[in-house]
Amino acid sequence: MLKPTGIALMALLTLTACGKPDKPAASDEGSGVSSSSIADQGAQILSCETPVARSATAAQLLQAFAGKAREETVPGPEGTTESAVVLYPDDPARKVVVTFWDEAKTQVADVRIGRGAVQWSGAGNIRIGSALKAVEAANGKAFDLYGFDWDYGGYAADFKGGTLGMMSGDCVLSLRFAPPESHTGQLTSDIVGDTQVASSNPNMQALQPVIVEMSVGWPSPSAAVE
Incomplete structure (x- = not known):
């Protein structure tokens, strides 16, 4: 089963002669990103760093977006379900789904927006x-x-x-x-x-x-x- 970004990752890997280290780089603080680096700063940009950085954990997201995030079971690939952290779950225009590779939710897999999330923009x-x-x-x-x-x-x-x-x-x-x-x-x-x-x-x-x-x-x- 592939996550949505898995398709794009496969295309990228075929063009990459040697990969970057797989393990997320340690933060300067030694305990992942700080709340200020992942909390909503008002910018509605979907990028590698906003609204969620690779080094964020579920616990950090729930703290940084206190009152604006919760854990939910969401649809996964090929009819499966998976546990995720959902940002702005009650605001369809801003709703963001964050999934993880591991059960402990310490390794971000992807940060996804879907139909209705019109307040976000991406590259270009x-x-x-x-x-x-x-x-x-x-x-x-x-x-x-x-x-x-x-x-x-x-x-x-x-x-x-x-x-x-x-x-x-x-x-x-x-x-x-x-x-x-x-x-x-x-x-x-x-x-x-x-x-x-x-x-x-x-x-x-x-x-x-x-x-x-x-x-x-x-x-x-x-x-x-x-």
Whole structure:
């Protein structure tokens, strides 16, 4: 099973001759990040450092976002569920789901926003609801995404060396697209199923799918990088 960012991580690893150390770097304070470095500072930017840094633990998040965070069971890959820390759980426009690689919740896996979380923006000012053309512009070129109508349908598969594949920091950006709500017809066979489709595909261009999920994430600390 893959987490959402796992798809993007696989693409990144194939382009990386030698990986960075998997273990998160120790903080200057020796006990992870401080509350001030992970607490909401008013900026609604999703990046490698905000609103959650890789070194954050569940306990630190619950303290830093006191009254604005709680632990919940959330949907996971392929019909599974997983335990997460949810920031702003009662505010759909700001809701953020933080998942972890370990049961102790000390190793952040990904930081995810979904439908309705319109107050967040990512690299290139993309956000929930951004259309394909806007994402191509932010990336600086066309990219590949998976066909629709399966477990990993609509996920960006390869940014083709574009800007969105080179985040400032050590995280990887993951995007998921879906047909716009205005679309009522049937999807053409060349843009559905377990296959990579170029964003420049004429039928994909005509559809102009929109971002419905955006996340940043990191590989498992136990993952071996050849």
